[in-house]
Amino acid sequence: MNRNIWNLYKNSERGQNAIEIFNFNEHDDLFDKTSKIYDFCSEFMGDISEKEDFINTLFSVYENVSVSQLSLKENFACNILNNFDNEIEEFYKSERYVTCFSRNGDLLSQWRAYANQGKGVAIGFDLLNFEDSIHQHLKGSVVEYNEDVQKKSIEEVIKTIIEYYEYHRENIDWSDFGYEKLVRYSIIDFLHRIVSTYKSKGFSEEQEFRFEYFIDGNINKKDSNEINFRSTETMIIPYIILETEYNNYKKRFQNEDLETEPTFLNKKLPIKEIIIGPSLDFDLTKSSIEEILLQHDYKNVEIKKSAIPYRI
Template identity: 25%
Template sequence: MTDLSKANDKLEGSYFKSEFKKWAHEKSEFMERLDALEDFEMDYSAFAACFSSDQDNLGQWRAYAGDGRGFSLGFDLGELINIHNSDYSSDGDEVVLVEQRIEQQKIVYGEIPEEAFEEIKSATAIKAFREGGWSTLFTEKDIQLVKDYYKFKHKSFLDEKEVRVLRLASSITETDIVVDFQGGRLISRIEVGFQRQDRCALKRICIGPKSRVDKETLRAFLKRLGLQHIEITQSLAPYR
């Protein structure tokens, strides 16, 4: 999972807020609540692993898979989430801290519905902020509102048909944040395993339209890794 502030969409997280500010205009009670939630964001970053609901999309092959020479990996996101969240449970308890929990989001593109803006009224952070203890009194509802910022994207990304898993993490207290140097930038990420004992979230692999790897070679490679259960398909895109 990668820090969304380094994503190729420069409006990640800020698209909702910019549209909200246009809508709220002179509604001061809304703006105060948004300001309080932004105080929470100062301590936390959003990390996500991004997927597409279309496993054989030519635009995706071109943009994210070596111009069609790579592979499309098909995950069961419900299983992926369960594996991750169980890793953060204590003593087998299924209760996970809300900041550590990852959850699935289906991206909404373009115009943001007014009811999404109305949800800001339910934020309780502003009350805690006025009492002088807001940093320790954010509720789970407030944290969920911050997470929801990230499910809205500009309509120009519509073709990606994105579904993601998202997690908030504090750069101060989190111990599993890894920093890599990529493309001249420092990129923060959190590793998410897709296997746990007899459970595996990886279900399918689609071979890209320009890949030089054939099904049998890939199947033999996966068998060596103990992943012989994975379904292998070939892209139908006539791209060369």
């Protein structure tokens, strides 16, 4: 289901507008970005109240969902909504890792915050091929900052799922399933898919697109992932390394003598464009980047200069 939704998104107008996504970095990370990328635990990201804000928004919505708005039996709807808060603890158990991009590769705020005051580069990736390049199972999303849109989306999810189950209730024997609990679980399961796509409007300038790696114990299991850590001035941050399908293949079969190699759609991360930060010497930096790209067999990557007249 996730794959189908994602394919529909990629072919939609909104998806086409996000055809290229940018990651701002100090340029000494460029060598790493040709083969791997880091996914940081969402609890340690810049928006410190992201999950709490989502849960507060969720409560404010479902408390105001009127039974009269639902085309179903009143007692059933009340039982679903009144016991909904018992399932909210699932959000606190979740472990999410995200890689954040911007849909704009030349923003002054991003140069200042993430690229050492403009002394870095913005790496533009081909969005439509990025997910297929990565070995791990990811979910891509455009971040929504409008609170009214956020609330409306949650409300529609709750209403649609409740009405769907109630409509089909008489067709199946649900006696062994704890029917109302199952409906609540379905709502929570779907909301899990959008919890990391909402942020405070204070971050809207970032124009963020993110890929999420969700350790759910099913598709992605924690015991099969190596959790790494890096330190900052204020905290120690857990992260995982997202690797390409090709690199994963080489690592798994490095000691075996294989006669043939499978075909990979992308052996490298799909870099389309690199924008050199406004505080760097463009010509010297461009020459070095061209050499790095050549060493890693990248062709037709456009190298551009930031249009922002910023200097420190």
